[in-house]
Amino acid sequence: AQKVTQAQTEISVVEKEDVTLDCVYETRDTTYYLFWYKQPPSGELVFLIRRNSFDEQNEISGRYSWNFQKSTSSFNFTITASQVVDSAVYFCALSSLSANSKLTFGKGITLSVRP
């Protein structure tokens, strides 16, 4: 079975602060993919990043960066200099062969960025 844990449920920061969203996953597969999605109040899940289990390089995209560590089964997401528009629910998800490639989501983290 596979599982994704997002222990933080709600985070509130003031604009321009940096914030890190944690994600811990469990899978018996050696090949798997990890994803982050953003869900703004409109409801649509917006794809942010995909990372495969063989690529542990950190990724940076503008103000967003991701830290993947297989040793701790974590795939954390950092927003630098947060903005009000970053307010949303953020989901981490896992896809692996043993789950027939379907996405298993964490419970999500509600991020509120105050002006």
Add this chain to the structure above:
Amino acid sequence: KAGVTQTPRYLIKTRGQQVTLSCSPISGHRSVSWYQQTPGQGLQFLFEYFSETQRNKGNFPGRFSGRQFSNSRSEMNVSTLELGDSALYLCASSLAGTSLSDTQYFGPGTRLTVL
């Protein structure tokens, strides 16, 4: 390219009724997956269709069913609605769905309220 579209966006039904939700995937995408999102259970996988065949199914009762047409459009049906079926139903499309690396792109969802 147009994104994933879902209709209707909002629905109000009463217990015992049935409902049909529609999803049009991104042009060229052949796999459609459905997810249910509730505050208590989070995002849960319902089923996946590819080439008009259900390829993967989540742990939901038989009241939940779906189908896919030759143009890849998909519908899901819920019969004998229960109060607990109130949720946001999200549709996601991907190119083929057979590869772990396939990214699922989500539509805006249909919010179903059962009274």
